[in-house]
Amino acid sequence: MGMDNKHTLAVIIGSVREGRFGPVVASWVADQARAHGGFDVNVVDLAQMEIPLALPAASPKFAGENYPRPAGMAALTSALDGADAFVVVTPEYNHSYPASLKAAVDWHFNQWAAKPVAFVSYGGAAGGRHAVLHLENVFAELHAVTIRDGLAFPNYYTAWQDGRPLDPEAPGYAKALLDQLAWWAGALRSAREIAPYPA
Numbered sequence: 001m002g003m004d005n006k007h008t009l010a011v012i013i014g015s016v017r018e019g020r021f022g023p024v025v026a027s028w029v030a031d032q033a034r035a036h037g038g039f040d041v042n043v044v045d046l047a048q049m050e051i052p053l054a055l056p057a058a059s060p061k062f063a064g065e066n067y068p069r070p071a072g073m074a075a076l077t078s079a080l081d082g083a084d085a086f087v088v089v090t091p092e093y094n095h096s097y098p099a100s101l102k103a104a105v106d107w108h109f110n111q112w113a114a115k116p117v118a119f120v121s122y123g124g125a126a127g128g129r130h131a132v133l134h135l136e137n138v139f140a141e142l143h144a145v146t147i148r149d150g151l152a153f154p155n156y157y158t159a160w161q162d163g164r165p166l167d168p169e170a171p172g173y174a175k176a177l178l179d180q181l182a183w184w185a186g187a188l189r190s191a192r193e194i195a196p197y198p199a
């Protein structure tokens with residue numbers, strides 16, 4: 001939590017593809033979160049981070065603070081460490097989420113535990129639905145709490161204009177997601193302060 005009593009929110013851009021659409025979605029989500037008023041918002045762009053596919057021998061689950069991450073990953077790790085809540089912005093690649101996102105997830109463990117994660121997805125006809133279903137399974141393994149209300153943007157190439165969705169209901173759906181995320185961020189932060197989570 002920041003000095004102003006707001007929850008620290010990391011909005012993660014999951015795609016790193018050349019010409020990607022992800023930053024447009026993340027920027028709109030970040031604006032919605034700032035307008036919501038409950039969050040200090042930090043956009044975390046995986047394309048700016050060093051995220052090798054080859055992991056160290058040990059699991060981050062057991063290595064704790066001493067996990068040997070590359071220097072170029074430090075900004076990512078510290079953003080995840082400092083976050084009270086996450087919004088993962090993900091496209092759908094072959095009925096799942098991008099490898100860049102899985103790699104970023106797998107290099108960390110405690111950073112996710114006992115924290116809430118919401119999803120905003122986009123893609124073709126399915127709007128990222130398969131990607132989000134897979135991510136919900138992954139984050140359960142990491143002891144994170146996934147937020148029920150998500151946003152999905154099917155056929156985003158016709159559904160967005162000038163950096164925002166054309167659907168006039170979209171800001172209302174975003175507010176529902178952010179209200180739920182803020183509630184869980186507060187509840188879980190209080191609980192983490194009372195007793196360390198036994199992950």
Ligand SMILES: Cc1cc2nc3c(=O)[nH]c(=O)nc-3n(C[C@H](O)[C@H](O)[C@H](O)COP(=O)(O)O)c2cc1C
Nearest residue numbers: 015017020021022091092093094095123124125126
């Ligand atoms: C390798 C690849 C596989 C894709 N597979 C799917 C898919 O299974 N379902 C879907 O709705 N869209 C699919 N798409 C379309 C993407 O969702 C769309 O290109 C989106 O812009 C990708 O996000 P990005 O621009 O942030 O990389 C795929 C795109 C790529 C590059």
